[in-house]
Amino acid sequence: MALSGLQIYKLLPGSSKNPEVKKHANCKECGFPTCLAFAMKLGQKQAKLSQCPHVEEESKSRLEASAAPPIRLITLSADGHKATAGNETVIFRHEKTFYHQASLFVKVKDNQADAADVAAAVGAYTVDYVGMDLTLDGIAIEDAGGDFAATVKAVKEASSFPIILLTDDPVKAEAGLKAAAGTTPLLSAATPDNWEAMAKLAKQYKAPLTVRAADGDLNALVELAEKVKGAGVEDIVLDPGVRDYSSSLAVFTQLRRLALKKNERKVGYPIIAFAGDDPMLAGQHIAKYGGFVVLDSFSPGTAYPLLVLRANIFTDPQKPIQVQPGIYEINKPQPDAPMMITTNFSITYFSVANELESSGLPGWLLVADAEGMSVLTAWAAGKLDAERIAKGVNTFGIADKLSHRRLILPGHVAVLMGELEEELPDWEIKVGPREAVDLPNYLKTQWG
Amino acid sequence: MPAIQIPTQKWSGKVREVTLGATAADGGTRAKTVTVGGATTLPFLHFDGETPHAPVVAIEIQDRYPEDWSPILLEVWGDAAKDPASWAKAAEEKGADLIYLKFALNDDLSGDYARKIVRQVLDATGLPLIVFGPGQVEQDNDILVSVAEEGEGERLVLGVCEEKNYRTIVAAALAHGHLVDARTAMDVNLGKQLNILISDMGLPLDRIVMDPTTGALGYGMEYGYSVMERLRLAALQGDGMTQLPMLVTPGEETWRAKEARTDEGVPESWGDWTERAINWEVLTTSTLLESGADIVVLRHPESLKRVKGMINALMSH
């Protein structure tokens, strides 16, 4: 269980009963001004216990126990591409954040003629979302009675993504592992029938291993995971054998709760989830605890929304998405269209842009670099001032695009008007409304 | 080896049951009513508690032909969209649980006009009705008060009821037996505060649906998602002022987004327009349903079909 800042502090030198240790109270050797500050950073996992040279042995063991991740981190890799799952610490993203975004794999079958083409297309797919290049993460190859090893080899050559080997046949599995040499694939899956052979292979080829039970039977799943672990496999992925909406949601939630709330180490592994051809089911797996999510097919019109969904869900609520600072054109503005200022906090940008777009009014939007803060927050933190706005106006070359020299300042920072007039002497500064929703009306009545 | 205990979570709170629409027996004219809420668990976790009522899907229609809508939508609704009564009928045929009538912003909006449209829609469909003004305080106040009078006893949902105008809308709902859509801007506290203010005016809590606002996928959906998840958690933990069903409008949000609205000048990597647009709407909706939405308002009939299918799948256990 996680300890609070004060509970951790009570284990540090600042609070020690031993005068030999207490004398190091607030020594700053850890890099923080006080023991309490260090304790709070430890609690937030933003510092490591080893930074404190004076912590007592007994405290050390208690603190280390509380810091161990409840869900094991599993990484698949190939050619520099990685797919990682695990190390999650919360059930709901608002409690802190989800750390490792669900990896999206597209499935090909070993009897599928275009397997390599699909793999190539998946590997090549990239789409821009607010300045981020979003990509899929890997290819799952299913044993469907074809030439498994040859397909693995072809896929490996066609894309540089990590691979999941979907076969219950240890012979094919080994052939697949050999064909995947040089990467860390996921071997999927060990079952009550084949686990000994699969565990042996996983150990020999240093591949993480999925354990699969039937119909969400958690006892069977744990039993299998323990057996595989007993056979020396540390990197385990869970497949509780559920495929529909309702059972997946129930069983995946139960697994996450067991790991985090009950400290149940036996299920402390990421989950592999199968979404078939249903984007909404894939969406559920992304939000609700799938670590590796396997899709049956690839299509850009489905991949794009899923990648955006994933980016949204796995955004750190403390560090919101930013948009690229710069000039944005809304509704094909002409040189006489109004010019408005806003910040690069994505929600701020979207609310302004959406209001304008749906109003049909053309306009130029200057998105200032406010380090991802909203207008008011940015102003208070000194991330949005006359200097930054002026810098934006001058560097983005907006003047060349306009036939006028007037700009609209968000109403919340009307206070910047005077300074901005000094910074931009050629410009007339107008104060706009405080809320984006009032912008169309403002433009209709005040701009002309 | 000791058996794994299924980690169930028993909550002390329960979402309030809210009934939309009234049949003749209750002073209205609806063919049926729709009840939402009543859950004692987070969405669809049947092992934790009861979900007596499945979430429902409303279809958005407008008072006049929405020329600014995406061509995909205009094509699929065809001529039906040219008249609110026929549109409501078409929506009912496509399987909508509710009709959501939105008045578009227009200079010649008036109380009398709004009465006429609402009457037409009430006469055309037996489904319960949600009526939204254009979202500007003055027009909303004008038309919603008239709509409340016209729909006396129908248990309409009147929206939007915001902090700015809640007194007017709530008074109209109180006087004529309606419900309100309490809308706040993606914030747990603001949502709860508005519920308190409305309930302090004497409107019973089972006549309020909470509207925490959402963004479409890619346009701030994650804020709405977490706000709804937090509101629902608070409700289950026993916070009476958050124990209300939630209404969101993913359809409107989605079709405002460029991804759904247009195919002009978009990157190739966005893929097929219709596929993308429908996915945008259903993914926004399904994600919000799993964070606690009870009433979702959609625009495309294909999305309606898919979302209903998803809800049915999630309700089975």
Next chain:
Amino acid sequence: MFLLTCPLSHLLTGSNKGVIIATHTVHLEPSGKTAQAATGALLTDVIREAGLDFNIPCGGQGRCGRCAVIAKDSAGIRRRSTVRLSQKDLSAGYALACQTVVEGDARITIPPQEKIERRLTTDKTAGKVSLPFVYSYLDHQSLRLFPLTIEAPSLGDQTDDWSRLKRSLAANHNVSNLVADLPVLQKLGQSLRDNHWQVTAIVEMKTWDRPKGPPRLIALQPGSSPLSGPLIEGQTRNLWAAAVDIGTTTVSLYLVNLLTGEIATKAAEYNGQIRRGEDVISRIIFAGKENGLQDLQTLVVDTINKLAERAARRAKIKPQEIYRMTVTGNSTMIHLLLGLPPSSIRLDPFVTTINQPPPVRAGELGINICAQANIECLPGVASYVGADISAGVIGSQMCGSQALTLFLDVGTNGEMVLGDCDWLISCACSAGPAFEGAGVQDGMRATIGAIEEVWVNNDTFEPTYRVIPNPRLEARDEATPPRGICGSGLISLLAEMFITGVIDKGGHLNFTLESPRIREGEHGPEYVVAWGADTEEGRDICITKVDIDNLMRAKGAIYAGFAVLAESIGIELEMVERFLIGGSFGQYINVEKAVQIGLLPDLPWERFDFLGNTSLRGALLALLNDTYHRQVAEAASKMTYLELSADNTFYDAFTSALFLPHTDIEKFPSVAKVLG
């Protein structure tokens, strides 16, 4: 009620045969009147019936507590409600007349309602300035007076003036290694001769950064009579110094006689920098402009000079007779005073130029006291937790206690410290100047003419208020007309408007109520607290919707600070055993009202203590005793600073506190009870 409106005789001799109506005698002190009352008669009615003028500001709701009377042994009365009274009040015999019925012969004392000295424990008065140690000039003071009779030079002894003075000081007072600044030397010869070699040397023996000296000659006074005697005919001997607190909004000064440790007078004034921006951020921004820093420095120095002059005038001295000054203030204020650019305070990673500035000469800063006097700024912790807070921690003495203590200093920033003798954690949130009466249309400082408490009648929505009296008018038994509303008045006004439903929980005025006081004003909706006919300037005193929003934001920011501070280390606010409050609200704060608006957490009243301006008190302690300066530095070094701006949890806590009393009413059970 019926019983008393009928003639008593009628009742006693009436025809109600068989019904025994007991009547009792109630003695009403100090008027000496007596009244006859039937069993069950309400005390308020009894008092009025006896012909006494008796106000019930809240309309008899048992809410305002203004009708409290004392029934020494509680004989003959029954309190129907004690909600408003603490255990302490009850044992002191308090009863609310509107909630008390007569059941036997009783003796009641009615405290003077208009000159209320008595206060219930919810009406906390700021603590008197008392020192935690017995001050001794000789033991504690580093600034010293040395009377000298110096041998005049002659042809036989051509020793220079300076050596002559040093020789005398060493011989008579054992002070060696004396140093002096050039300006002192420039005047030395003249001064010695003018005073016929009879002078008193004012010497600073050490400073905190030079604990071993050397002693420094600051000035010479005429005359050399011993300290116990008068300096010159008709004039007592004094050694003057000042303690100053530079608040973002208010600057306060104590003029102190270092020989006795007594405060001669106190002066306060709005910080002249206000016109360049109301909060710290705007000042920092302003300082970044051309000549901005210099301008701000001049403005605050002017304010200090004005206060020093005013205090000196009251003490009948010249400001130049002030020989030492300690200063506290937040880091920005200290930077601006010293002319240090404050820009880095506001920018990530939020560092100051210096947390512990060295002493500087008054003359260098343009402070118009003795030019050679040292200005000593107390040490701060971080950008947003300055010397005012470390001084406050010492001023409030929270460090020495095992009890979990929360110390709050309400100024333009709400700064707070949580901890005990083992650890301290602090944060700062931007509250704005509303509680200092600034940024509010009819706000003012807590001086003469300020409305400092308000009660609103539950039925008529008519207010009653108490004004800080003008002593001259008070002496003539005349009421002081109000000029505005101070911080404590605003808190009490907001609470009363909320409890009576004049505003809703969101702070919106309720126009459906029948009251001419709720109206649409020039600046939007407003509530009239005093009609122009009753005010000093003949103008209505109002609270506007904008004011209400400002106050809500201020209280919300402060409460959010508590919540986040407690959460950050994993404790519940209910665990706080002592709640110490400093700041310049004014003298009277009503805890109950502050809880009702959600400014303070809903803890038992007994846990709260109001200390007044703790920052100024810290400056005073450091002025009187060097060990306090060291303690301030120690507190500063062990304090952990929590940066709120980097934190979404603060925003969340803030919006949930932007409601009356709070979005989660469960956190305020006592308020929920009042609301019913």
